Amino acid sequence: MKNTHQFKLYLPGISAEKNVDCSIISADLRQDKTLVGLYKAESGKVVLKEESEYETSVFGSFSDLVNKFISDHNIKEFCRISAAVPGPVMGGKSAPQRLPWKLDAEDIKNATNADKVSLINDLEASAFGLGNVHDQDVDSIYESGNYIPGNVAILAPGAGLGEAGLFWDGDSLRPFATEGGHCEFSPRTADEVEFYQFLNKIYGIVSWESVLSTSGLFNIYRFIRDIKRQKQPDWLTEEIEAGNFTQAIINGAREKKDRICTMTIDTFMNFLAREANSLVLKLKATGGLILTGELPNLMEEFLNRKQFYKNFIVSDKMESVLKDIPIYLVKNDKSILNGAALYAAFSEE
Template sequence: MLLAGDIGGTKSNLAIFSSEAEIRKPVLEATFPSAQYSSLEELIHTFLSQNDVRVEAACFGVAGPVIEGKAKVTNLPWELDKERLQRELKIPAVHLMNDLDAMAHAIPLLEAEDVYTLNEGQPEAHGTLAVIAPGTGLGEAFLTWNGTRYQAFPSEGGHADFAPTNEAELDLLRYLWKRYGHVSYELVCSGKGLPNVYAYMRECTPLKEHAWVTEQLDAQGDHTPLIVQAALDVERVSERSQAAVSMLVAILGAEAGNLALKVLATGGVYLGGGIPPRILSYLKEEQFMQSFKNKGRFAEMMTNIPVHVVLNPKLALLGAACRGFEI
């Protein structure tokens, strides 16, 4: 039996799998609010105590870099160590991996119903695949064909310098540079980035906002869900929220194109993370693909690159299980 997990700052998904052949059908599965537990060990003890199953190996995708079997979860005071996990959980083999690495491992497992295609393109057989995932943060990864299968590689590309492509984005950069010094793509193109874009819209543009949105923003700690909700509300149009989401979509399109160029993703680009499925109506509009293809003399090549939105919310969990069966 394999225990796999997608460990995030907000929630952690755990599941037990009996075989690689049944990887899309876990034996057991549960979701836990991460912040309610003092450690991953405590959370897993809770899960295993509820189920009488002997686990022989475990693999966890972690929101944060993994170095020499150790990791610190972003947005959680957890420090993970695979040797300590093995010892305290009495699991013979434990593997830690970056959550984007986990997502990338799952890309070859996706089926037609798991994705929405924004651009059919002309995929190259065994061409490199790219993954860009705006969730709480912005993750990036890629996969290359090694002759027999795809091999995944994580990165911290979401922390690269934000590069504006128009006057409004240049003003956004100036606005955030004064506050942060370094402005990464994650600061403008993620769950933590959308409130920054909205703040720029509030302070630097004449766009108006409904009183109910402002009141709820003042009352809530996490602004992202409310901004998205207001942007999608067709009955009570929020110009400021719509403009913020539209700018995020344009920036995401440009950075997805940047990633495709850097790794030559002729096999396709996949948008993972929690945000793309929620703003799919915006991604379907022309702005995203226009920004994606706007690469000068390489614009024609960009048109040939397929672009897909991953709709399956268990991508990282599937990837962790996939990697776990390789241990």
């Protein structure tokens, strides 16, 4: 992959005097563990200087967590805090369902003595993280011979389903958040109608996040097991009871250990191609599709098989557009943390 220059971001403050040598505390907030880093703005990049990981639920607020990080690393000076949150941010406030507390930028500023606090959606932060990736962080799943610069789509299945976009303004890319993962899932085939009915009894409203996430992967599995009557092998029962389902089902499909493993992963990959297709068409993302997050990285070898691309380009009238969309896998596990820091450093003049 030699095309990271294609991800040129709109960063109007990259040369501003006030942003030179600025120190930033960046956080990637997650349900179980939160990653926090101290960054310094250097030569148009953000450089990670210190980092720590904390149990999210231990703290009474995000401010308490940040102050713990400041104390742990004996940080004397910093100018900004940037927090990537797994949910919508509106008016400097956010109340993500996966976190134990609400966030308010003004309250955090007062509690930490920061000059400025930014809250940013985690997938928007991941989009900004493209400004800090290196060639080795990006694998090409499909390269087009007819590349046309344009909008870019990001799809990230993990604990939830993150979706974001980057608007092409003719010169650079401008990241923006969406909540597309919460759009309703729609079945296409008779088997998928059965799957929808199975999920409808559990959730009522069936979103794409109920299909393309770690819990969604298990939903597919138990549909195949319970409705399609595929046998659950003893070794997989042991892995499920030990809390190792995701890695076990992927390994089982990779090693072709049992039919139920292969069926589960094949179904997940088909749905991933379907939703990728929809997101790209809605954003007219001729600049590319970026897959990232926990599950695509665990399933890289399945993405590189021709079936994913074949399912991705299926369309009533738009196959001629879809067939030329480049597809990339971003493997940097700190892209959200990096992106939140880059946003705080250079998004304003």
